[in-house]
Amino acid sequence: MQGELKIEKAVQHKPKPDTANLSFGVYMTDHMFTMDYKKGEGWHDAKIVPYGPIPMDPAAKVFHYGQTIFEGMKAYVGEDGNIRLFRPEKNFERFNRSCRRMSIPEIDETFVLESLKELIKLDRSWVPSEPGTSLYIRPFAIATENHLGANPSLQYKMMIILSPVGAYYAEGLNPVRIHVETRDVRAVAGGVGEAKTAGNYAASMQAQENAYGAGYSQVLWLDGVHRQYVEEVGSMNVFFRIGDQIVTPSLSGSILNGITRDSAIHMLRDFGYDVEERPITIDELCGCAEDGTLLEAFGTGTAAVVSPIGEIGWNGKTFKIGSGETGEWTRRLYDELTALQRGDLEDRFGWTQIICSAQTTKG
Ligand code: COI
Secondary structure, X not given: OOOOOEEOOOOOOOOOOOOOOOOOOOOOOOEEEEEEEEOOOEEEEEEEEEOOOOOOOOOEHXXXXXXXXXXXXXXXXXXXXXXXXXXXXXXXXXXXXXXXXXXXXXXXXXXXXXHHHXXXXXXXXXXXXXXXXXXXXXXXXXXXXXXXXXOOOOEEEEEEEEXXXXXXXXXXXXXXXEEEOOOOOOOOOOXXXXXXXXXXXXXXXXXXXXXXXXXXXXXXXXXOOOOOEEEEEOOEEEEEEEOOEXXXXXXXXXXXXXXXXXXXXXXXXXXXXXXXXXXXXXXXXXXXXXXXXXXXXEEEEOXXXXXXXXXXXXXXXXXXOOOOOOOHHHHHHHHHHHHHHHOOOOOXXXXXXXXXXXXXXXX
């Protein structure tokens, strides 16, 4: 297996960005984690090294057949000055589920999580502390064998890079307009919709561009068979408040099993709200918008956190959700989830892990 983690510290440190204007995924920290795999040898050569480009052969399978998977998770600094991870073991469990679906060899989840903690400790001065900011963590694996045959690679690289981030969507907690996609589909049951693999995101970009062009910020995806059942919005899971109940599409095999989705369901139930996971059609949803019972809608995701939806566009008609403003239940979920993640609210679910204390010196 991978053996001991080696650490090579950066001699030069990069200038840090202005944490008041971070946006998403622009800046990378000083170090990264890498580990290699070779058939017969397994995962080996695990190390933390200075952040930088990696040499790749143009024939590497990832470039041709998309054999790659990734995760998204975050570290936060709270009022107590500690850096916390939020349910990181769930991300590495899902990492391995995605690996299995994409014929990538599984990693040792405990070893990689411990390595991530070392990486965060080393780059602790990069974790931003302003409200709405966090350290985004991107673990990923790519097929690196140089061979044009369309079969599973015999070699892989797994890496973790870190990026201090602000809000994923420019709108922040202001409601977005979403467009129901009726031509393209994101995924089908039996396909790879449940895996966090690059192709799912590449396949959604054309519809995303079209939605932007029509004045919308996000795409609402329908199922690929009946073109009726609501699946996800943008790269988030989606929730609707209909009267006094919250409804979210049940996991169908083509929907991402979101960790923020699962956390939102637990928290909303803990607030005393009635949450139902079930199939929901676009006809039902727009009918509820018309009769005034669709009161709130929001997406959930690691990058986007909780993102309110104010309006749905479908087949040339627009449907307003509630007053079009961020709903009361949506705001409560956002406030309590983010406070819990930062450690500013008691963690009654046991979801957070303290990694180390933050070090805010600018370098
Ligand atoms: C995440 O929410 O972490 C994701 O991986 C979605 C990605 C489009 C940023």
